[in-house]
Amino acid sequence: MRGKHHYLIALGSNRRHHRFGRPRDVVxxxxxxxxxxxxxxxxxxxxxxxxxxxxxxxxxxxAAALIETDLGPHKLLRLFKKLERKFGRRPGGQRWTSRVIDLDIVLWSGGSYAAADLTIPHRLFRERDFVLTPALAVAPDWRDPISGLTVRQLTARLTAPRPLSR
Structure with missing residues (x-):
């Protein structure tokens, strides 16, 4: 996998960092x-x-960002894990607890990718408003290779008002 790869990534933080400060500053x-x-x-x-x-x-x-790099998916994942550790995140522990930084690969220009420790597109991004809303600001027309829907369409589906059940 040589050449430039384009990725849509998600970033999140909900814990202060001793050097960078508030979660938004950590991002x-x-x-x-x-x-x-x-x-x-x-x-x-x-x-x-x-x-x-x-x-x-x-x-x-x-937040979400569009990035470009020569790194393939696994090398980018390794870089993300290294940066998360540098920021103080420790592997393991309880799922969905507070964290200094979380870096996720959501989509990439190569379409789908599956390995034991990495799946692209991110398995849960279609269900997460906190990923789709920022992604909408930077990549509204990027298509999910699984559903064929754009980020704009996925966001609309997720955030559309639904009738109350009787």
Missing amino acids: EAALIALVEKGIHVSRVSPIVLTAPIGPSLRRYAN
Whole structure:
């Protein structure tokens, strides 16, 4: 897999960092760290504050970005894990707890990808408003290779008002 790859990534934080400060500042610092590692960040969504999923009580700062890199999916995943550790995130532990930074690959220009430790598109992104809303700001016309729907269409489906059950 040589050449430039384009990725839609999701970033999230809901824990202060001793050096960077508030979660929104942590997200911005993570973007800067990506650039320092040679990743070209072409577009960044506004940072939105969202309610947590699961046991965490703290609100999340979430964003999406379009990036370009020579790194294939697994090398990018390794870079993300390394940066998460550098920011103080520890592997393991309870799912959906508070975290200093979370970096996820949502979509990539190569379409679908599946391995034991990485699936692209991200398995749950179609169900997550905190991913789709920021993604809509940077990649509204990017198509999900599984459903064939654009980010705009997926967001509309997820956020459409539904009638109350009787």
